Amino acid sequence: MNIKSTAINNRRYLGNKYKLLPFITKVVNENCQNINTFADLFAGTGAVSSAFCDKIIITNDILYSNYICNLAWFSPQKFDSEKVKDIIVKYNDIQSVEDNYMTEKFADTFFSREDCSKIGIIREDIELKYKSETINERERALLITSLLYAMDKIANTCGHYDAYRKGVVFDKHIELYYPNASNDNNTENCCFNEDINIVVKNVSADIVYLDPPYNSRQYCDAYHVLENVARWEKPEVFGVARKMDRTALKSDYCTQKATNAFSNLIADIKAKYILLSYNNMGNKGNDRSNAKLSDEDIFRILGNKGSVNVFEESYKAFTTGKSDRQDNAERLFLCKCN
């Protein structure tokens, strides 16, 4: 069977922590005892959870597209890998020029008309297979994940969907890979798709890992096309970048409400340890890059919950080239809860 496979990190995602996993696991291994449950509540791609697969994993993200990927990688539900591979091979063989929601809304923007047609057919078929019980929920998640990763690989963008380059030749064409997920995940793993301040009330874990957005850039804006295809509600889209209505997906952590939201969140956490990723850009970069939580507020709020230590590692800033500062550090705040 001619099929390539893909891993959790084969995806572009703002602020993803895959490269920081050695640093994060070192801090956890050297400073946290008796860890059986790891809750990754701003999970994004799920890269951080993937380093804690020997624990019970709880993931959450406000974006459905991330929830679906987290379900594909971490759900305890069993799947038939041969069936999933078979379907992917058939999807890759599709040749199509039919018009559908994707061609109507996105032809020759982020993807060529032909690839849009194929994406539309595949996404529709996944839903049909699920509704007719040909595939289960995990298999559906694996197929959608495969499609989202494939879209990301060829999108005519620099990694996010705020804009596309006009008049390009679309030289890459969509090819789905098999997501190499485990069929032996911990049976107590679970994935949520909620605002973190709601989900936190129902979660308790040994470590709660927090990796909030750092600035005013909303993830639902940057990844609207992937979110649209994952949800498949075929909404109206607007403007040059063809964005759907994202009102319900906006995060308080990208606004002036961040400190208040963070304070309520920390108060509601039930855990032995809270591990927070937050970089030290502060007010040094451009306006949009300015951090929404100040160091003073982070120390004060975490300090109310327990004793706090900070660990640092240098890294390259992810603000797309506007700032060439070299002295950024990724920081981990570890709070040992009282």
Ligand SMILES: C[S@@+](CC[C@H](N)C(=O)[O-])C[C@H]1O[C@@H](n2cnc3c(N)ncnc32)[C@H](O)[C@@H]1O
């Ligand atoms: C910095 S990214 C996390 C990256 C992740 N650690 C990784 O390695 O891929 C922040 C994530 O938080 C999610 N998010 C933002 N606000 C949220 C909220 N209020 N509740 C839940 N998730 C939220 C975003 O969709 C985004 O995926």
